[in-house]
Amino acid sequence: MSDTWFRIGDPVMDAAQGRAMVVVATPDQTVAEWSEAEGYDLLDNYANSKFDPAPDEPVVECVYVSDVRSEPSKTYTFPASRCRLIDVHHADDGRRLYDRVARDVLEALFRVAAASDMASSAEAVYDVASHATLGSALDEDVVEEAFELAEIEAKFGGDDGE
Incomplete structure (x- = not known):
């Protein structure tokens, strides 16, 4: 499925609580x-119902x-309609944390x-990473950028400046 455009690491706001x-x-x-799997109906939850989630959402x-005085106690699962992306991505030309981490790992x-x-090793990693982009949150441009950065590192050495 993976129709949600939220990605791991995204800062979001609980639209029901403003947190x-x-x-x-x-x-x-x-x-x-x-x-059905969890035995708890997300549609019947009062806060969720305010956002009229669809069963196929x-x-x-x-x-x-x-805050700094406490630790997160547990995770919560929400319909995607209850979450709002917090707009902090402009600080890095719109790049999301997920893409930054993926690029660094791939590089x-x-x-x-x-x-x-082994000349074929890098190509094999590239092929696997490219296939991983199909139907996932991983962007092909992230794979290409990581590959190019690794090539630059191999040719010239040093830091990529980021």
């Missing part, structure tokens, strides 16, 4: 599927952001593969 949260998972389930698993994999003296 900040962080997305920790995007289960591949609808509200109806999650409700994706769910998002979040943890509330606590490291490409560098290791290229350094293994």
Whole structure:
């Protein structure tokens, strides 16, 4: 399914309570599927019902952001319609945390593969990563950027400046 556009690491707001949260998972389930599996009807929840969620709407698993005196106690699953993306992404030209982490991990994999003296290793990692973009939150541009950064590192060494 993966129709939700929320990604792991996204800062979001619980629209019912006005509290900040962080997305920790995007289960591949609808509200109806999650409700049946967990034995709890998300549609009947009073706060959720304010947002008129559809049974086929994706769910998002979040943890509330606590203050410095407390730790998060548990995760909560919400219909996606109850969550609002907090607009903090302009600080990095719109790049979301998920993409930054994916790019950095892929770049490291490409560098290791290229350094293994097996020319096909980096290409194999690229092929696998490219296939992973199909139907997922991973963007093809992130894979391409990581590959290019690893090539630059291999040719010229040093930091990529970011």
